[in-house]
Amino acid sequence: MWQLLPPAAWLLLVSADIRADFSKAVVDLDPVWDRVLKNDSVTLKCKGTYPVEDNSTKWWHNGTLTSKQTSSYLIENAQVEDSGEYNCQTGLSAPSNPVKLEVHEGWLLLQTPQRVVNAGKPIHLKCHSWKNTTVVKVQYFQNGRGKKFFRQNSDFRIPEAQLEHSGSYFCRGIIGTKNESSESVQITVVQDVKSSQTVSSFFPPWHQITFCLVMGLLFAVDTWLYFSAQRDLRSSEEWRDGKVTWSKGP
Structure with missing residues (x-):
């Protein structure tokens, strides 16, 4: 059955499969930090396609289904659990990829x-205090x-990251009379990745090469079957409309 599908049908199936990948839901964090302190508030937002009049x-x-059914998942006074x-x-939409x-x-x-930051992109670091307590002399x-x-607490930004900016980072500051430090990140x-994409444009992945070869083979077979059928059809018409002449052999 599948072998009889014309190339156009195969292309429709492949494009449908690609569209199915694009329909996967996405979870965004607000604020953007995936590391928070106890008693912080964070909102997870689900972005996906909804049926008409159904935003559930x-x-x-x-891995456990929760009772939340709204597009925004608010966590107030976050706890370790x-x-x-x-x-x-x-x-x-299909289930989203997990967000930690x-x-x-x-x-x-x-x-x-x-x-994980691409070279040339900015690095943004924030020294966050519990319940936004005042921090001074932040390093x-x-x-x-x-x-x-910084004499007052401020974010640290590196406009264009280079390979030498990789490493273990932490911050330290004065809260009241205590010198406090964060865990390392x-x-x-x-x-x-642009360089690797440029290389891949000259050397496409093997699965793309295989797909192109299969499509070419299917197109060739389909074309041969089409012209063969046309030739048989013309032969039958000539036999029906033409005259048969007998000649005596030697």
Whole structure:
């Protein structure tokens, strides 16, 4: 059955499969940090396609279906047990990829929207305090060495990340009379993916090559069958309309 499908039908099936991948729901964090302190508030937002007049959403926490059915999942006064992976699904979308949330205890927490950064992209670090308590004399460290000092708490930004910016980061500051430090966070800077995409444009993946070869073979077979049928049809018409002449052999 499948072998008899023309190339156009195969292309429609492949494009339908690609569209199915694009219909997967997506979970966004607001604010963007995936590491928060105890008693912080965070909202997870599900983005997907909904049926008409049906905005119900399914939410999973560590693989268990929750009672939440709204597109926004609000976590107030986050606790350590709220840590884990969150997935969502809308009525016309596939389940999303998991988003991991970490709830920590302590006075200071180093936050960053991305722990793997492409070279040339910015690095954003925030020294977050418990219940936004005032912090002064804040210093950021990379691999144990001081990188930036602020008299008042401020975010530390590196406009264009380079490979040497990879490393272990933490922050330190004064809260009241105490000198507090955050846990370390590993940040990795990788080569920009554009270069690899340029190479792949010259050398496409094997599955793409195989697909093109199969499509070409199917097109050739389909074309041969078409012209063969046309030739047989013309032969039958000539036999029906023409005259048969007998000649005596030698």
